[in-house]
Structure formats: structure tokens, C-alpha cells
Amino acid sequence: MTTTHSGVATATRATAAAARATDLTKVYGQGETQVVALDAVSVEFRQAQFTAIMGPSGSGKSTLMHCMAGLDSISGGSARIGETELTGLKDKELTQLRRDKIGFVFQAFNLLPTLTALENITLPMDIAGRKPDRAWLDRVVQTVGLADRLKHRPSQLSGGQQQRVAVARALASRPEIIFADEPTGNLDSRSGAEVLGFLHDSVRELGQTVVMVTHDPVAASYADRVVFLADGRIVDDIAGPTADMVLERMRRLSGNTPQAPGHGPQGRTN
Numbered sequence: 001m002t003t004t005h006s007g008v009a010t011a012t013r014a015t016a017a018a019a020r021a022t023d024l025t026k027v028y029g030q031g032e033t034q035v036v037a038l039d040a041v042s043v044e045f046r047q048a049q050f051t052a053i054m055g056p057s058g059s060g061k062s063t064l065m066h067c068m069a070g071l072d073s074i075s076g077g078s079a080r081i082g083e084t085e086l087t088g089l090k091d092k093e094l095t096q097l098r099r100d101k102i103g104f105v106f107q108a109f110n111l112l113p114t115l116t117a118l119e120n121i122t123l124p125m126d127i128a129g130r131k132p133d134r135a136w137l138d139r140v141v142q143t144v145g146l147a148d149r150l151k152h153r154p155s156q157l158s159g160g161q162q163q164r165v166a167v168a169r170a171l172a173s174r175p176e177i178i179f180a181d182e183p184t185g186n187l188d189s190r191s192g193a194e195v196l197g198f199l200h201d202s203v204r205e206l207g208q209t210v211v212m213v214t215h216d217p218v219a220a221s222y223a224d225r226v227v228f229l230a231d232g233r234i235v236d237d238i239a240g241p242t243a244d245m246v247l248e249r250m251r252r253l254s255g256n257t258p259q260a261p262g263h264g265p266q267g268r269t270n
């Protein structure tokens, strides 16, 4: 059993795979300029689990996320979202899969300035012509603590609140999986901690599956599990991470000194 950030055991209830890569290989370029960004990576992201992906710069974190989210083609092996194999899907089918089954949170909040928070949250569903499930939307809004900010426009919200709107937008359609790429990269430590707390709550309280790329050991400590990449391969995989455990692994991998715990968003250090 794994005890999470808030002391609630969730890992054991997570069994089925929300996404899976098998011998996933990604090669960029040809001949002398060829780069093997992913070298036969096999990994599974289980439902209702929060996974952080870490590794030195250039280790393949973004490539893994992009290939698994159908944002980039793969050179070999396979990638699945739920039971759907991404290889062989036509562009239109991939677009539909991303729209229906995947939520994205990026470092930049990507909100539309002329829309209110609520309109931003429901925009992807409005575009898809889908009616939001009211009860679910209410729960999402409560979970991310935005109930009294729904009529505000992005410019009237703090950075942390804007990123919470982006998290709510990703959650609104109840995707199979949310991929978050450095979601706290633009936030101060307090706002970062808030957003990580909400991502964590969305896993624990709403059963969401979240996969997050981060460079920050403290951010990773909010996850149930951390997968480490180096040179396009998975080199470590730890459950119930603390910032100190992650920092120590990062040090071993990179030889550099990454950010010390306490300088990023406040997270678990014990």
C-alpha cells in the first residue's frame, strides 16, 4: 500500500491502466543527426494514480508525454490510451481521441482572456458540442476551489487561480487521463503548492489519472509514484516519493545539483 501526500492510501485501488507504452521508441532525424529520444520504453499509468515523470534535461520526458498523448508520432512499439492503440489512427481519429479522452495542462495557462473562468472551463466541451455534466462540473469547481471566481476573467485572477482554471478545464470532460507538462513552472511556490494540491485532490477525490512532467523534486513529492528517465530509458520507479528521495535520485542521475526541497512549492519533505 502507498500512503499519499495527505496520508490517504490510494495506490492499491488503482489497478487498470489508463495509458500504456510498450517498447515505445522515438527516433528524431536520420543518419548522423539521428537522436534516439525514447529507447524501447515500457510503462503503465494506472487509473486514479498521480505519476510524476522526472529526469535530466534531454532524457525524453516531453517526448514520452507527447507520444503517449498522440501529439507526436512513434517510431516503434506501441502506445495506448485505455484500450485504444494510437498507432494507425488517422489524424481525425487522433484529434477525437485527444478531445474525448485526454486532458492537458501546460506551463502556460492558455486561457482565453475574453472569456470568464467558467466559459474557459467549458470551452473544449462547447467546441465539441457536448453538454457538461452539471453535477460533475460542480464537483470539479468545488475541488479546485473556484466556486466564487467563476465570473472572473483571467486578468482578474492570480497565476495560481488561472492554472486552477486550466486544471478544471482539463477535468471538466472527465478524461481518461490528464497529462500535465511543468504545470507549476510559471508559478510562485505558494501558488504552485495550491495547484499541486488540487491535482492531487482530483486523483484522490475524483478518481482522476494524472501524469505530470516536472523538474522539481517537491512537485514530484505530491505524486503517488515517480518514474525516472535517462537517455530515453526508464532507470528508476519509486512509490510514495518524498522530495528528499527524489532529490537524491536526481543527483545520482544528473551529477548536477537540482533545486533543493523548500525552494519550490511547499511539499512533503519527510
Ligand SMILES: Nc1ncnc2c1ncn2[C@@H]1O[C@H](COP(=O)(O)OP(=O)(O)OP(=O)(O)O)[C@@H](O)[C@H]1O
Binding pocket: 028, 029, 035, 036, 037, 055, 056, 057, 058, 059, 060, 061, 062, 063, 064
Ligand atoms: N523535434 C525534435 N527534433 C529532433 N530532436 C528532438 C526533437 N524533440 C526532442 N528532440 C531530442 O530528443 C531528446 C529528448 O528530448 P525531450 O524534449 O523529450 O527531453 P526532456 O527530458 O523533456 O528535456 P527537458 O527537461 O529539457 O524539457 C533530446 O535529445 C532532444 O534534443
